[in-house]
Amino acid sequence: MRQRHFLNLLLAGALALPVFAGVARANPVVLFDLKSGSILEHQDAFKRWYPASLSKLMTAYVAFRAIQAGEVALDSPIKVTKHSAGEPPSKMGFKPGSVMRLDNALKMMLVKSANDIAMAVGENIGGSQAAFADRMNAEAARLGMVGTHFVNPNGLYSPEQYTTARDLAVLVTALRNDFPQYAPWFSIEGLAVGKKALPNYNLLIGRYPGADGMKTGFVCSSGFNMIGSATRNGRTLVAVVLGEKSAVSRAEVAAKLLDRGFDTPAAGSTTLAALKPYGDTLSPNDLHDEICKKKPKEEQSEAAPEVAAKDKPKSPYQVKLDHPTLIAVGLGGATGPAPKAFVDQTDQNYADVPLPSWRPDRPAPAGAEPAATGTAAAAAQGDQPAKAAN
DSSP states (O other), X not given: OHHHHHXXXXXXXXXXXXXXXXXXXXXXXXXXXXXXXXXXEXXXXXXXXXXXXXXXXXXXXXXXXXXXXXXXXXXXXXXXXXXHHTSOXXXXXOOTTOEEEHHHHHHIIIIIOOHHHHHHHHHHHHSSXXXXXXXXXXXXXXXXXXXXXXXXXXXXOOTXXXXXXXXXXXXXXXXXXXXXXXXXXXXXXXXXXXXXXXEOSOTTTTTSTTEEEEEEEEETTTEEEEEXXXXXXXXXXXXXXXXXXXXXXXXHHHHHHHHHHHTOOSOOSEETTTOOOOSOOSOOOOOHHHXXXXXXXXXXXXXXXXXXXXXXXXXXXXSOOSSOOEXXXXXXXXXXXXXXXXXXXXXXXXXXXXXXXXXXXXXXXXXXXXXXXXXXXXXXXXXXXXXXXX
């Protein structure tokens, strides 16, 4: 009896551990199966963390819900306000008063991680930054994101903007299940803005077999965050990685998690819905000094450095894509209904804007049309280039 009792204790302890044994991590991690919600690995899943640009996933979710509710359409105008234009990089750099389609704005926000565009989306749909943040928090509460609070749509640092790896997993599940029609937007390899090509900061896209999403984020206090998803043989796994030390290492860690997940056909015994809070859920982990006092300025960015560190070989996730598929985005083409909240706020209607046409020597590239409709014409390309600010 004593031996059986001892074996039961060992088994219970084993089940309490993450599915994969490995080196203990100092940062939050969740690896889960998108369809079943089964968790394959987790570490500090309820630890409070600064989301940085992963906040833009909630901005996208609120926008998708607004489209679904008929408040706005894919071709609704998004006007760059003076406030949004003043947001720091990463940004597109369009001047105040510039107008673009909502679908183009969302693609710039998700691929380029443009802070100015994320703020413009929030201000236009919500009427103001604060009102949009209220909508973000209402959606978080509805989805059961119990450890999350937002104050802005772009993820720029605020001590009052925080989340957890578990909550981000819940958000990704909602995004992919509630709005599958927008899934292709999360796997865009790059954007074409005039003659400028803007690569996706998600280094798994185009490099990791089956990679199809989702988003990266960085501020000094958060470190390098990433949500990477991949689909193989009809099975989609998602890795949430927070607080890595570089843009390259977050991609490598996410790839290793996904590799281990695909090598393990059996589902985990715990689901996102059933996972109970554990550990310290209230104290934020601020990496500002560790990340930004020890790194050169060029490494304090969403973009991966082109040159490998002297003591390391170049990572496969650091190599530029040979022929990335670029989706054309730009200004103009916004013929849809203006967001009511923004019209009420400004008492002006900005839907009636001139529509720039494609340059005769540059035909509209294939794939520029909104992925959600499949038949809508591509938005006309403006002649204002994006700044290479980052």
